[in-house]
Amino acid sequence: MIEQIKGVFADHAEVVRKSEEELSEKLIEVCNIISNCITAGKKVLLFGNGGSASDAQHIAAEFVGRFLAERRALPAIALTTDTSALTAIANDYGYEMVFSRQVEALANKDDVVIGISTSGNSQNVLEGLKAASQLECKVIGFSGNSGGKMNDICEFNLVVPSNVTARIQEVHILLGHIICMSVDKSLI
Ligand SMILES: O=C(CO)[C@@H](O)[C@H](O)[C@H](O)[C@H](O)COP(=O)(O)O
Numbered sequence: 001m002i003e004q005i006k007g008v009f010a011d012h013a014e015v016v017r018k019s020e021e022e023l024s025e026k027l028i029e030v031c032n033i034i035s036n037c038i039t040a041g042k043k044v045l046l047f048g049n050g051g052s053a054s055d056a057q058h059i060a061a062e063f064v065g066r067f068l069a070e071r072r073a074l075p076a077i078a079l080t081t082d083t084s085a086l087t088a089i090a091n092d093y094g095y096e097m098v099f100s101r102q103v104e105a106l107a108n109k110d111d112v113v114i115g116i117s118t119s120g121n122s123q124n125v126l127e128g129l130k131a132a133s134q135l136e137c138k139v140i141g142f143s144g145n146s147g148g149k150m151n152d153i154c155e156f157n158l159v160v161p162s163n164v165t166a167r168i169q170e171v172h173i174l175l176g177h178i179i180c181m182s183v184d185k186s187l188i
């Protein structure tokens with residue numbers, strides 16, 4: 001067991017190292033887009049399935065509550081929390097529409113819309129990002145597994161260099177925290 005545990009720590013460290021190498025430049029651009037969005041009075045919408053739904057909520061909460069600095073509340077909404085909307089949309093239109101329908105309802109031009117999917121291929125995430133694109137939002141992806149179909153839809157797709165869902169998710173929340181740090185710094 002100890003060998004397995006050490007193996008997970010080692011894999012995690014290696015994916016973090018490769019992510020730093022491959023994603024840092026792109027991450028600066030994403031941080032700037034999000035800081036500019038907030039400064040311009042726009043908002044951030046996030047969504048994903050399972051663990052990525054939790055990530056969407058976690059990151060939105062850092063904006064609305066606080067991260068490091070004492071600053072004003074910032075507008076971010078996870079589209080994974082309204083069970084009435086989620087169940088009605090899934091029941092009436094299909095599960096693949098649960099995010100796109102909410103994006104149509106809530107997003108405006110120049111809002112930032114972040115879709116989180118480790119495979120890059122979850123249909124409801126893809127539909128949500130496509131809807132955001134049509135509304136001229138800034139479309140950002142957090143993905144893994146070479147990016148999947150999110151590569152074709154996102155303006156910036158942050159593809160974590162791993163094929164292991166858990167390792168990808170661990171870096172996704174790290175990316176989220178780096179973005180929160182950068183937005184905080186841009187505001188104070
Ligand atoms: O957290 C985990 C696995 O670590 C799961 O809940 C995982 O998020 C779910 O299987 C998702 O449905 C996977 O979807 P995606 O990341 O490929 O879009």
Ligand SMILES: [Zn+2]
Binds near residue numbers: 051166169
């Ligand atoms: Zn998980």
